Amino acid sequence: MTAEADEFERRAVQRGICMPPDRRAAILKEHEALRMKAHLVRAWHGAGSAMAPALNRKASPAT
Amino acid sequence: MTASGDLHRLSVHEMAAALRSGAVTAVELTRQCLARIGMLDPGVHAFVAVDAEEALASAEKADRDFAGGVDRGPLQGVPYAAKDNFDVAGLRTRCNSRLLEDNVAQSDSACVAAMRAAGAVLIGKLAMTEFAYGGNTADVPFPPVRNPWHLDHMPGGSSSGPAAAVAAEFVPMALGSDTSSSVRGPAAYCGVVGLKPSFGRVTRRGVWPLSGTLDHCGVLTRTVRDAALALQVVAGFDPRDPASAAVPVEDYAGSVGAGLGGLRIAVPRGFFANAPGLCAHVLDAFEGVLDLLRRLGARVEDIRLPDYDLFDAAGRIILTAEAFALYEEALRDHGDAFGRDFYERVIPGLALGADDLVRAHEARVHLTRSLDEQVFARCDAMVCVTCLTAAPPFVAKAGALSINPTRTMPFSLTGHPALAMPMGFSDGMPTSLQIVAKRFDEAMIVRIGHRLEGELGPMMGARPGFHGGRPEGAPPAASFHAERTEHHAR
Numbered sequence: 187m188t189a190e191a192d193e194f195e196r197r198a199v200q201r202g203i204c205m206p207p208d209r210r211a212a213i214l215k216e217h218e219a220l221r222m223k224a225h226l227v228r229a230w231h232g233a234g235s236a237m238a239p240a241l242n243r244k245a246s247p248a249t
Numbered sequence: 250m251t252a253s254g255d256l257h258r259l260s261v262h263e264m265a266a267a268l269r270s271g272a273v274t275a276v277e278l279t280r281q282c283l284a285r286i287g288m289l290d291p292g293v294h295a296f297v298a299v300d301a302e303e304a305l306a307s308a309e310k311a312d313r314d315f316a317g318g319v320d321r322g323p324l325q326g327v328p329y330a331a332k333d334n335f336d337v338a339g340l341r342t343r344c345n346s347r348l349l350e351d352n353v354a355q356s357d358s359a360c361v362a363a364m365r366a367a368g369a370v371l372i373g374k375l376a377m378t379e380f381a382y383g384g385n386t387a388d389v390p391f392p393p394v395r396n397p398w399h400l401d402h403m404p405g406g407s408s409s410g411p412a413a414a415v416a417a418e419f420v421p422m423a424l425g426s427d428t429s430s431s432v433r434g435p436a437a438y439c440g441v442v443g444l445k446p447s448f449g450r451v452t453r454r455g456v457w458p459l460s461g462t463l464d465h466c467g468v469l470t471r472t473v474r475d476a477a478l479a480l481q482v483v484a485g486f487d488p489r490d491p492a493s494a495a496v497p498v499e500d501y502a503g504s505v506g507a508g509l510g511g512l513r514i515a516v517p518r519g520f521f522a523n524a525p526g527l528c529a530h531v532l533d534a535f536e537g538v539l540d541l542l543r544r545l546g547a548r549v550e551d552i553r554l555p556d557y558d559l560f561d562a563a564g565r566i567i568l569t570a571e572a573f574a575l576y577e578e579a580l581r582d583h584g585d586a587f588g589r590d591f592y593e594r595v596i597p598g599l600a601l602g603a604d605d606l607v608r609a610h611e612a613r614v615h616l617t618r619s620l621d622e623q624v625f626a627r628c629d630a631m632v633c634v635t636c637l638t639a640a641p642p643f644v645a646k647a648g649a650l651s652i653n654p655t656r657t658m659p660f661s662l663t664g665h666p667a668l669a670m671p672m673g674f675s676d677g678m679p680t681s682l683q684i685v686a687k688r689f690d691e692a693m694i695v696r697i698g699h700r701l702e703g704e705l706g707p708m709m710g711a712r713p714g715f716h717g718g719r720p721e722g723a724p725p726a727a728s729f730h731a732e733r734t735e736h737h738a739r
Binding site: 193194197198201202203204205206208209212213216217219220221222223224226227228230231 | 558559561562563565566569577580581584585589592593594596597598599600601605608609611612
């Protein structure tokens, strides 16, 4: 169990969403896949988007 | 003209001609469809409801109109069916969900109303995956749809019923919806034509939503010309759909027949050429299409676009966030009523933050602009594969639909029109080409698709053979029959 998965389950409980034991592993797998996609978009946003504020670009170690 | 027993093989265009020449009546066409559905659909499961009584009444009306000199256009008297997320007054809209068991529509969706006004004959409602985002698991109301080319293979989703029904020659056209691939993916797997128009081109009013900024309505047919004829009827501005665009509707059917000489066609090889799992037969067929385009006078050129993965990531974030927002209350209060695939795919949306969604929409703007500036500023169209593979066999997981290896999300995200059409075969299963054009230039993809189809033959000159048997884990074919007549207080 990763901290990410813990945090996800905590949020689910907070919102009243049930995590049935027989679905839990699959949900966490989908969550991880979606998290990777969000990470990819975040990386694009920070690195190359013309819409990213200059402050973000300056903060990036790559620049 | 085919023999009367082969009326189901006619295209929409051919049916329209036969009806006007008096060679056939709308009632004869409808009876033929109903008979074929009754005979073969118990093994395919494309239909969830057949409204024979109402269909025959509509057909009789179409025939009376012909006799009285009333001609509402090429769809008059032609049978069709609608995916079960389109409202039809008096029929249930169930979206393959246990939550909608008693959900009787009070009025027609705008597309069904347009088809009705055009005189088309609604045969019934077609199967789909749960709320257009689930799988074909055994925990939803209807059994998995089988692929008519081989009953052991997947039909794709979510418009599995529409694609299978058109491929199986139950109806010559169907209405479907497409949020990330749901018209084009099943069309590809079932070897038919699937047209996802530009975002805003066809109203979604009365269609059960999944993702408000990605949902499109589209059409599935066996020929490109038929797709143009169907689109002509459902396209147009609807002030009651907030996404509808007030852009003039072109003469789509009129655009077929034009040559391809001088057209510039872009190829985004980075979208698929090095993708894991790309089938060699798919690539071979695609290269054959490029050769054909060159022989027909088009200029084919490779182009570079942002990574496919960025398109897919932005699209999945938006889709999942919007679907979760739409279904959160039901997921919380009636979680047990959802099939496991829909539940498992949508629940992760709860972890997406506003920042994720904002970035995804910013990526969407950037990627849309990339297509407009890097491709459509200098090219007339773009072609790529619809799916990396042909339809795979059902997996062992009780008939579940695994994630499709589609290459369709980019154009759902950007709203460009895209058409899937057959381009070859891989071990007897169809492979599919995707043609994309500028926004609201559906006429261009129809023009290119029709010309290619003229060389390749409709459905590559082949017909599904209903090979194979019962997929492992799926219920026996005889265990399910679409309701033959379902008619509530209309």
